[in-house]
Amino acid sequence: MPTAKTTAESIEPWLGGAREKDPEALSKLCAYCYPMILRFMHYRVGADRAGDLAGEVILRVMHSIDKQHGRFEPWLFRIARNVIIDSARYNRARPESELTDDMAENLTDGKKTSEAAGVRLDVQAALSEASEEHREFLTLKFVQGLTNSEIGEITGQSANALRAMQFRALKAMRDNMKPERMCQ
Amino acid sequence: MSRDIETILDHCIEEMQAGRSMDALLEEHPDMADKLRPLLEVVDGLQTLPDPPLVIGDLMSALTRTVNAQDPPQRERPRSKVAWFSHPILMRVAAGFALVFALGLGSTVASANTVPGDFLYPVKRLVEKVRLVFSVNNNEAELRITFSEERFAEGLKKYYQDGVVDDALFKQMLEEAKLALDEALELPPEEQTTLISRVGYLAAHQKNVIETMSQSASPATKKALEPFAEMCGRRMRWMEGMMRDAQMASPTCPNCSQSGLERAGSTDNARDSNTDSPRRSMGEWMQMCPNWN
Numbered sequence: 001m002p003t004a005k006t007t008a009e010s011i012e013p014w015l016g017g018a019r020e021k022d023p024e025a026l027s028k029l030c031a032y033c034y035p036m037i038l039r040f041m042h043y044r045v046g047a048d049r050a051g052d053l054a055g056e057v058i059l060r061v062m063h064s065i066d067k068q069h070g071r072f073e074p075w076l077f078r079i080a081r082n083v084i085i086d087s088a089r090y091n092r093a094r095p096e097s098e099l100t101d102d103m104a105e106n107l108t109d110g111k112k113t114s115e116a117a118g119v120r121l122d123v124q125a126a127l128s129e130a131s132e133e134h135r136e137f138l139t140l141k142f143v144q145g146l147t148n149s150e151i152g153e154i155t156g157q158s159a160n161a162l163r164a165m166q167f168r169a170l171k172a173m174r175d176n177m178k179p180e181r182m183c184q
Numbered sequence: 185m186s187r188d189i190e191t192i193l194d195h196c197i198e199e200m201q202a203g204r205s206m207d208a209l210l211e212e213h214p215d216m217a218d219k220l221r222p223l224l225e226v227v228d229g230l231q232t233l234p235d236p237p238l239v240i241g242d243l244m245s246a247l248t249r250t251v252n253a254q255d256p257p258q259r260e261r262p263r264s265k266v267a268w269f270s271h272p273i274l275m276r277v278a279a280g281f282a283l284v285f286a287l288g289l290g291s292t293v294a295s296a297n298t299v300p301g302d303f304l305y306p307v308k309r310l311v312e313k314v315r316l317v318f319s320v321n322n323n324e325a326e327l328r329i330t331f332s333e334e335r336f337a338e339g340l341k342k343y344y345q346d347g348v349v350d351d352a353l354f355k356q357m358l359e360e361a362k363l364a365l366d367e368a369l370e371l372p373p374e375e376q377t378t379l380i381s382r383v384g385y386l387a388a389h390q391k392n393v394i395e396t397m398s399q400s401a402s403p404a405t406k407k408a409l410e411p412f413a414e415m416c417g418r419r420m421r422w423m424e425g426m427m428r429d430a431q432m433a434s435p436t437c438p439n440c441s442q443s444g445l446e447r448a449g450s451t452d453n454a455r456d457s458n459t460d461s462p463r464r465s466m467g468e469w470m471q472m473c474p475n476w477n
Contacts (some may be wrong), residue, residue: 027310031317034243035235042236050236055243123229142230145201148194166197167190170223177226 074153126176134169328364391416418474426469
């Protein structure tokens with residue numbers, strides 16, 4: 001599955017065609033963006049809503065690709081961020097930070113997994129319990145592999161603010177994780 | 185102190201992402217190692233979270249639901265609505281996705297019977313390309329065979345509908361079959377044999393149908409169809425030779441014990457032209473694939 005880091009340069013040849021709404025280029029762009037956005041949404045809002053919201057992002061990308069300029073990934077994740085914000089406004093009654101059924105199922109399955117997998121599931125559970133702000137940062141930075149500078153373009157925060165948030169978010173994650181899983 | 189650890193943590197994360205080990209980094213900061221280690225372990229855990237399962241149907245249905253939503257959660261809805269429906273390609277894509285969903289994913293879709301020039305034809309091709317990009321293992325070769333069949337069916341439909349031989353469709357039909365073989369060569373021998381046989385049968389079928397069409401066609405049409413029938417025939421003979429050299433068993437009819445391609449009439453010429461030739465590798469055969477160029 002592509003991450004922002006591994007394939008950022010590989011979309012350049014298609015962007016021109018996609019801006020002209022060429023179906024071939026649009027399909028490649030769609031195929032590049034969708035797994036990345038799905039992964040982001042999966043850890044940002046949960047598995048049950050990830051497909052819907054990722055689809056909405058792709059639709060907006062296809063709709064506004066002719067207006068895209070500057071770095072692609074920050075632009076893409078700004079759209080993803082707006083989709084989440086709009087969706088939260090639309091579905092105010094549905095809390096976003098609940099542990100999703102899918103994640104809960106994973107945790108139950110985790111009984112039979114190794115210690116390493118147990119740690120991973122703890123990370124997943126702790127991420128789902130993190131605040132909206134922290135989860136957004138952690139997903140962009142560590143799940144998607146964006147740099148602080150790219151995240152700054154998306155959220156509008158300064159480098160210092162992001163460094164401080166990084167520390168707070170990781171500390172909160174660690175506090176949320178089972179102590180026996182962590183190395184002492 | 186707090187500012188220091190934030191900066192050092194950020195530096196350690198950058199270094200870890202560049203490939204340095206956690207232990208090496210902690211050795212550089214022994215006074216903060218106890219505080220840094222648990223945080224870096226969380227970073228490590230986050231970076232190794234698994235990918236969610238990727239199902240192309242999710243993409244299609246999600247797009248469709250979004251397009252069909254009566255009150256979509258779009259901030260710029262009034263402006264975007266005008267722009268959206270003013271754009272023919274996007275409107276067709278949306279309509280296509282909507283129809284894919286409405287009629288059931290994986291089943292026959294509304295755009296499936298379209299031919300070049302139809303409103304939904306670009307949607308059909310876009311969906312094909314997306315399926316191809318998301319294909320796994322031997323699926324790409326299978327898809328290429330399906331696309332060759334599709335181009336052939338479109339060529340036939342166009343011919344019977346408008347009386348026109350669409351050169352581009354027949355060439356794409358042959359090109360897709362060639363791409364299926366390219367993909368097949370990457371597969372394990374057993375799957376390779378099955379797929380190569382299928383492409384052989386496809387070429388035989390296409391040749392037979394084109395020849396049947398020619399029988400009742402005008403001289404001009406006959407002339408237009410001739411190169412495609414000939415190319416299918418050359419492909420059949422070429423594949424027969426390839427399968428023989430690779431010691432692949434051509435599928436055998438249980439009633440007459442003739443191989444499938446023998447029944448399709450390809451083997452005589454293949455034997456004539458290849459019996460005395462040295463055995464070639466699959467790669468060499470692929471380089472000899474009869475093509476337009």
